[in-house]
Amino acid sequence: MMSARDLFTFSNPHFTRGVGITAAILIVTAITGFIVLPFAQPWVQFANVWDAICSAAGVPQRAATITAPGQDKRLSEVVLTSNTLSRPSQEAIGRGATLAQRCAICHGPTGISRADSPNLAGQYAAVIYKELHDFRSGARTNAVMSPFAVNLTDQEIADLSLYYAYLPRLPAYHPTPQLPKPNIVIYGAPMRGIAPCGSCHGSLDNKTGSPWLEGQSEAYMKAQLHAFASGERRNDISQQMRNIARAMTPQEIDQAAAYYASQPPDVVKAVD
Amino acid sequence: MLANRKLILAHFWLAFAVFGVALTLGAWQMFIRSPIGTWLSNPELYYRSLTAHGTVMGYVFPTLVAMGFGYAISESALEQRLVGVRWAWGGFWLIVIGSIMAVIPVALGRASVLYTFYPPLIGNVFYYLGVVLVVVGSWIWVALMSINLRVWRKANPGAAVPLAMYANVAGSYLWAWTAVGAALELLLQIIPVAAGLKATIDAGLARVFFSWTLHAIVYFWLMPTYIAYYTIVPRAIGGRVYSDSMARISFILFLVVAMPIGMHHTFADPMVGAGFKFIHSAFTALVALPTLLTVFTICASIEIAARLRGGRGLFGWIRALPWDNPMLLALAFSFIMLGFGGAGGLINMSYQLDASIHNTQWITGHFHLIFGGAIVIMYFAIAYDLWPHLTGRDLIDLRLIRTQLWLWFIGMIVTTFPWHWVGILGMPRRMAYFDFGDPAIAPQALSVTLSAIGGFILLSSGILFLVILARGMRAPQAEAGPYRFALAVHQPATVPIALNTHALWVALMIALTLTNYGYPILTLAMTEGTSVPAVYVGAQ
Ligand code: HEM
Numbered sequence: 001m002m003s004a005r006d007l008f009t010f011s012n013p014h015f016t017r018g019v020g021i022t023a024a025i026l027i028v029t030a031i032t033g034f035i036v037l038p039f040a041q042p043w044v045q046f047a048n049v050w051d052a053i054c055s056a057a058g059v060p061q062r063a064a065t066i067t068a069p070g071q072d073k074r075l076s077e078v079v080l081t082s083n084t085l086s087r088p089s090q091e092a093i094g095r096g097a098t099l100a101q102r103c104a105i106c107h108g109p110t111g112i113s114r115a116d117s118p119n120l121a122g123q124y125a126a127v128i129y130k131e132l133h134d135f136r137s138g139a140r141t142n143a144v145m146s147p148f149a150v151n152l153t154d155q156e157i158a159d160l161s162l163y164y165a166y167l168p169r170l171p172a173y174h175p176t177p178q179l180p181k182p183n184i185v186i187y188g189a190p191m192r193g194i195a196p197c198g199s200c201h202g203s204l205d206n207k208t209g210s211p212w213l214e215g216q217s218e219a220y221m222k223a224q225l226h227a228f229a230s231g232e233r234r235n236d237i238s239q240q241m242r243n244i245a246r247a248m249t250p251q252e253i254d255q256a257a258a259y260y261a262s263q264p265p266d267v268v269k270a271v272d
Numbered sequence: 273m274l275a276n277r278k279l280i281l282a283h284f285w286l287a288f289a290v291f292g293v294a295l296t297l298g299a300w301q302m303f304i305r306s307p308i309g310t311w312l313s314n315p316e317l318y319y320r321s322l323t324a325h326g327t328v329m330g331y332v333f334p335t336l337v338a339m340g341f342g343y344a345i346s347e348s349a350l351e352q353r354l355v356g357v358r359w360a361w362g363g364f365w366l367i368v369i370g371s372i373m374a375v376i377p378v379a380l381g382r383a384s385v386l387y388t389f390y391p392p393l394i395g396n397v398f399y400y401l402g403v404v405l406v407v408v409g410s411w412i413w414v415a416l417m418s419i420n421l422r423v424w425r426k427a428n429p430g431a432a433v434p435l436a437m438y439a440n441v442a443g444s445y446l447w448a449w450t451a452v453g454a455a456l457e458l459l460l461q462i463i464p465v466a467a468g469l470k471a472t473i474d475a476g477l478a479r480v481f482f483s484w485t486l487h488a489i490v491y492f493w494l495m496p497t498y499i500a501y502y503t504i505v506p507r508a509i510g511g512r513v514y515s516d517s518m519a520r521i522s523f524i525l526f527l528v529v530a531m532p533i534g535m536h537h538t539f540a541d542p543m544v545g546a547g548f549k550f551i552h553s554a555f556t557a558l559v560a561l562p563t564l565l566t567v568f569t570i571c572a573s574i575e576i577a578a579r580l581r582g583g584r585g586l587f588g589w590i591r592a593l594p595w596d597n598p599m600l601l602a603l604a605f606s607f608i609m610l611g612f613g614g615a616g617g618l619i620n621m622s623y624q625l626d627a628s629i630h631n632t633q634w635i636t637g638h639f640h641l642i643f644g645g646a647i648v649i650m651y652f653a654i655a656y657d658l659w660p661h662l663t664g665r666d667l668i669d670l671r672l673i674r675t676q677l678w679l680w681f682i683g684m685i686v687t688t689f690p691w692h693w694v695g696i697l698g699m700p701r702r703m704a705y706f707d708f709g710d711p712a713i714a715p716q717a718l719s720v721t722l723s724a725i726g727g728f729i730l731l732s733s734g735i736l737f738l739v740i741l742a743r744g745m746r747a748p749q750a751e752a753g754p755y756r757f758a759l760a761v762h763q764p765a766t767v768p769i770a771l772n773t774h775a776l777w778v779a780l781m782i783a784l785t786l787t788n789y790g791y792p793i794l795t796l797a798m799t800e801g802t803s804v805p806a807v808y809v810g811a812q
């Protein structure tokens with residue numbers, strides 16, 4: 001009867017050769033991958049062999065020598081998850097309602113703007129929460145909004161967000177006939193790496209931190225897309241919107257803005 | 273003699289039924305994103321279909337084929353009634369329940385995450401639980417294969433394990449170990465988030481776990497095909513296996529080197545060090561070895577058959593082969609597709625070349641050619657070969673079978689060659705929509721249309737396949753006799769212990785997994801701040 005003792009022994013040539021060849025290949029590839037190849041890159045300097053090995057192994061380290069460009073402007077520090085502000089309380093909404101009185105001049109007493117400021121009624125709480133934090137930190141700036149935001153506390157930001165999220169979604173003040181979906185909204189532009197607007201902003205799906213856009217002012221949305229494209233606005237996490245807006249044509253920007261502006265808010269419910 | 277025909281038939285029928293559904297979805301996908309399809313205005317429907325197609329074709333269909341074939345091998349090669357029949361039925365029903373559980377949220381649009389899961393995308397928890405049940409069901413099969421071999425060994429101390437069973441058990445061990453990666457990803461990372469216990473996920477670590485599964489699963493899909501090459505085809509055409517040891521060495525090489533190479537799927541990912549990527553790339557090169565050995569051994573085995581039939585000359589013997597035999601036809605088609613697919617694979621495994629085709633349609637073209645082509649055509653062959661033994665009836669219409677195989681071969685070439693081509697031109701994969709009016713991709717409209725036509729040829733072949741099997745259930749009764757596997761030229765009475773057991777090779781497989789995956793997994797798991805917020809699909 002064969003037993004494990006006959007198998008795992010150096011007198012068994014299959015064992016010796018199998019283990020030996022495997023170990024030899026492993027050692028040769030490891031030396032090549034961790035020492036030879038790192039030093040073969042003339043554009044990278046290593047202090048010593050250990051340094052090269054750590055780099056090739058992917059040991060987490062701070063890249064001290066590289067300074068990222070454009071760090072003079074602040075970026076968003078907000079972290080959103082799908083649980084952010086997901087449990088509103090009546091008291092928080094009440095406090096938010098009181099605070100919101102100062103916002104009403106521009107954003108309207110019912111959260112629907114008569115000017116070209118964004119409508120806030122029924123907007124996702126996480127969205128308002130993030131923008132207010134960004135205005136406060138300076139990651140996003142606006143001559144009118146920034147002074148309002150600088151003095152808000154964390155609690156006030158949360159309360160305002162919950163209040164506006166709680167308001168009913170009303171039709172906007174700039175009625176236009178409802179336009180059909182343009183290509184950029186439902187297809188995006190795969191060849192330019194643009195996902196459909198609708199895959200994050202509603203119409204198809206909604207992703208955390210993305211506002212729904214139905215009924216927003218056309219002029220406002222156009223201005224924001226151009227600001228993203230030029231880099232003037234930069235509070236989007238990981239450049240999500242800047243990368244898209246930069247790749248959009250001016251025509252696509254017009255179409256997307258006009259389409260969303262023309263939609264009644266009840267369209268949002270379909271995906272909500 | 274096959275005692276548990278019902279069990280085996282149930283696996284095959286379920287496999288081919290879900291295959292038929294997924295095939296239809298595949299053809300639809302091809303059509304709807306081609307210039308000849310009209311757009312649905314909702315990419316979400318495309319991703320639902322893609323998730324269902326990938327999940328069925330990648331997890332459910334090949335697993336059921338391997339299981340059904342494995343039970344058949346165990347009973348016929350060992351000439352011993354299957355031990356643990358109740359457990360086998362239990363595994364089967366787990367797969368049925370798991371598949372239903374997974375497909376419902378997919379159909380409802382609650383789990384359009386694709387079969388690779390794509391964290392931080394998170395779908396409905398029942399989708400993942402369903403996949404877990406399918407895997408657990410298949411693990412029962414792994415255990416049964418091992419137990420049946422052990423029972424046989426007790427009864428036949430020291431005897432050479434029949435090649436078919438040796439290979440079958442090697443495949444089952446490979447599957448058991450490679451599935452652990454995805455299982456860890458699902459149980460430790462994705463399911464807690466999908467169940468709402470956590471809101472963030474370490475997507476980089478999840479991808480590393482998935483790569484642990486993703487390469488060797490390919491060789492699990494391939495195992496039935498290779499077993500058929502060695503043990504069915506030579507017998508079916510009156511030849512002999514050129515070398516029994518060469519066959520065993522091929523299978524154990526798969527066991528050892530299929531596992532520690534999965535990071536060739538993460539070449540473009542930032543969270544793995546370049547040194548590890550190099551090691552995985554180098555070991556990937558080694559995995560060509562068992563395939564080259566196999567191609568050599570099988571060609572030699574076939575030459576033996578041809579010479580026994582009076583074939584002569586350096587290449588003249590090829591004409592003496594029984595070309596009207598469906599097994600030979602399937603093998604020839606399979607080898608041609610394996611050759612082209614293998615050449616493409618060399619490009620994928622090269623760190624630098626991979627960059628030019630990464631995430632393009634080339635990749636989908638490549639694995640359809642290898643998996644849908646070279647591998648699945650042998651699944652057809654296995655079914656045809658086994659059917660008379662399972663049903664007790666003849667498959668009479670060989671012409672129809674040949675037509676089906678030809679259609680699959682032609683369809684696969686027509687589908688995948690242009691598919692590769694548009695990938696080289698830069699067309700991305702996993703996109704629901706292409707605007708062929710855009711001058712950037714207008715020139716690719718013709719290629720994509722060709723692929724879509726190929727897709728319908730494949731669909732017609734798939735339907736024909738199901739029709740042939742269904743008709744086989746109602747043909748006149750005929751006793752097919754015992755089911756046999758090909759014998760070797762020198763049929764061994766005893767085999768060296770290393771080639772008669774799996775322990776040494778399983779140990780090497782696990783050791784290489786630890787050396788090649790251990791450090792990257794540990795550092796990723798222990799580094800703080802590497803998790804990102806989950807993105808829930810259709811959950812709003
Ligand atoms: C046995 C045959 C087949 C197998 C095993 C198979 C397997 C797969 C797998 C695993 C995927 C990946 C899914 C994903 O990326 O999430 C896939 C994708 C796809 N399959 Fe198949 N498939 C088969 C046949 C077909 C056929 C006949 C067609 C029709 C022409 C087809 C069309 C597609 C398409 C269009 C995709 C999506 C490509 C993309 O958008 O990236 N498949 N298939």
Ligand SMILES: [Cu+2]
Pocket residue numbers: 486487488490534536537
């Ligand atoms: Cu792979």
